[in-house]
Amino acid sequence: MGSHEDKKHWYDGKLYNYFIDPATEETRRIISSLIEDNSNVIDIGCGTGSLALFLSKKCNNVLGLELSKKMVSYANSIKQERKIINVHFLHGTAENVSQLTNERFDYAIFSLSLHEMKSETRIKALEEIKKIANSIIIYDYLVKKNTSFKGVLNSTIEFLAGKDHFENYKSFQKENGIFGLLEKNGFMVEKIIIDKDTYAAVKAKLK
Numbered sequence: 001m002g003s004h005e006d007k008k009h010w011y012d013g014k015l016y017n018y019f020i021d022p023a024t025e026e027t028r029r030i031i032s033s034l035i036e037d038n039s040n041v042i043d044i045g046c047g048t049g050s051l052a053l054f055l056s057k058k059c060n061n062v063l064g065l066e067l068s069k070k071m072v073s074y075a076n077s078i079k080q081e082r083k084i085i086n087v088h089f090l091h092g093t094a095e096n097v098s099q100l101t102n103e104r105f106d107y108a109i110f111s112l113s114l115h116e117m118k119s120e121t122r123i124k125a126l127e128e129i130k131k132i133a134n135s136i137i138i139y140d141y142l143v144k145k146n147t148s149f150k151g152v153l154n155s156t157i158e159f160l161a162g163k164d165h166f167e168n169y170k171s172f173q174k175e176n177g178i179f180g181l182l183e184k185n186g187f188m189v190e191k192i193i194i195d196k197d198t199y200a201a202v203k204a205k206l207k
Contacts, residue, residue, distance in 0.1 A: 045113030049075030094125035108133035115172040
C-alpha cells in the first residue's frame with residue numbers, strides 16, 4: 001500500500017480507544033520497560049496513539065505512523081487535548097517509511113501490527129526499518145499450536161477480524177512469528193518478555 005492510501009475499520013477512533021486501548025495498558029508498560037530514557041522512537045501502526053503518548057513521558061521524541069487517517073486524526077486530537085509537544089503522528093505505511101521521515105530513531109516499535117500484514121509486507125517493513133532505526137521492539141503473538149487452548153482462542157479472535165486479516169495471521173504463525181521474522185531479516189534478540197503466556201515483547205538489533 002502506498003502512503004496515500006487509507007486503511008479503514010468500523011472501530012477506528014473513539015470505539016477503539018474505549019474498548020481496546022484499556023486492555024493494552026500492561027502492554028504499554030512492558031514495551032516502555034525495554035526503552036531507555038530520552039530515546040527517540042517510532043511506533044509503527046500506532047492506532048489511537050496510546051503507546052506513543054504513553055512513551056512521551058520518558059522519550060525525547062516519538063513519531064507514530066498509522067495507515068488509518070481516522071486513527072491519525074483521533075490521535076492528534078488527544079495529543080492536543082493533553083498539550084503534548086514531543087509526539088507527532090503521520091499517515092503512511094512502514095513499507096516506505098524512510099521516504100516519509102529524515103529522522104533517525106533509537107527504536108522502531110511494532111505492537112500487534114506485524115501479524116496483520118501480508119508476509120511480503122512484513123519483509124518490506126523490516127527492510128525499511130533497518131534504514132532509520134538502530135534497534136527494534138516487537139510485541140505480538142507467541143506461536144501456539146492450533147490444538148492448544150491459547151492457539152484456538154487466538155485463531156478465533158483473528159478469524160472474527162475478517163478473511164484477509166485471518167490469512168495474514170496464519171502466515172505470521174506459519175513463518176514462526178516474531179522469532180522467524182527477526183532471524184530471517186538479520187536481527188539478533190537481546191531481551192524477551194513473555195506476557196500472559198500469549199504474547200512476547202522482543203527487543204533486537206541488527207547482527
